[in-house]
Amino acid sequence: MEEGMEQALQEALWRQIPLSRAMDLRVVEAGGRVRLGAPLAPNLNHQQTAFGGSLYCAAVLAGWSWLWVRRGRLDLGGALVVRASTARYLRPVSSAFTAVCPGPEAGDWERFLGRYSRRGRASLELPVTIEESGLEALRFRGEFALLR
Amino acid sequence: MEEGMEQALQEALWRQIPLSRAMDLRVVEAGGRVRLGAPLAPNLNHQQTAFGGSLYCAAVLAGWSWLWVRRGRLDLGGALVVRASTARYLRPVSSAFTAVCPGPEAGDWERFLGRYSRRGRASLELPVTIEESGLEALRFRGEFALLR
Numbered sequence A, B: 001m002e003e004g005m006e007q008a009l010q011e012a013l014w015r016q017i018p019l020s021r022a023m024d025l026r027v028v029e030a031g032g033r034v035r036l037g038a039p040l041a042p043n044l045n046h047q048q049t050a051f052g053g054s055l056y057c058a059a060v061l062a063g064w065s066w067l068w069v070r071r072g073r074l075d076l077g078g079a080l081v082v083r084a085s086t087a088r089y090l091r092p093v094s095s096a097f098t099a100v101c102p103g104p105e106a107g108d109w110e111r112f113l114g115r116y117s118r119r120g121r122a123s124l125e126l127p128v129t130i131e132e133s134g135l136e137a138l139r140f141r142g143e144f145a146l147l148r
Helices: A002-016 A016-020 A052-074 A108-119 B001-018 B019-022 B052-074 B108-119
Strands: A026-030 A034-038 A080-089 A097-101 A121-132 A135-147 B027-031 B036-037 B079-089 B098-101 B121-132 B137-147
Touching: A002 A016, A002 A026, A002 A052, A016 B019, A026 A052, A026 B137, A034 A052, A034 A121, A052 A080, A052 A097, A052 A121, A052 A135, A052 B079, A108 A121, A121 B052, A121 B108, A135 B027, B001 B019, B001 B027, B001 B052, B019 B052, B027 B052, B052 B079, B052 B121, B052 B137, B098 B137
Parallel strands: none
Antiparallel strands: A026 A034, A034 A097, A080 A135, A080 B079, A097 A121, A121 A135, B027 B036, B036 B098, B079 B137, B098 B121, B121 B137
């Protein structure tokens, strides 16, 4: 079932968000946490390292995907959008990289579900890190909303 | 001369940052302020509006370009990188959009130049907005660094 979810997520990303295809973004894991990988070449910048915008796109899509997986499993419906973000670039990335979303902090998910069921709309903060060779290169937090 | 700067910036973006080409990002203005435009089609999301990651990329490149133009004019040298950002999405974008960087707040540019000349490295905060049909869709602030 996890494998089916990974394939469904991959197809949704590439079909619906053409920039994810231009980045050659791949779903590595779509379970309790989400991991998305990308090669360096289509995501290069002027320094021959990864473009900060590409790192951001991988991060925002990892958070979006975490909520997309839960929405599918629990049949929550609704439209899923990003509301706000903060990002801090910690080091340059000079090879393939991975965006990892471990899910929300304890308690946030239950609060989100309660609010969504009462109001038909709720927001969730999701942390994402970009890792390259085990080192953290980007620290991202996104606020995502689900709107029925 | 402004026209030459716009063409040089366009070439630098597309040659050095392949994702800017995938977005079909165009330099509209590269003078006292920077404006970058993009069509909707390559930047779509699952809602048939603009992908939040594409809006971010246009914004971060508008800030980066503002500093790139000044670095060129004043022959400052150094490597230009983004350090951190905050972004708030205000409304969905359903057609072509423009990222506008008006330059830093009064005084920030002089402080930046002073610090860069003393230390060979300095950071500058730059605001950028994404506009669609005259309405603000994304409010972005980036911290950019120039490192000799």
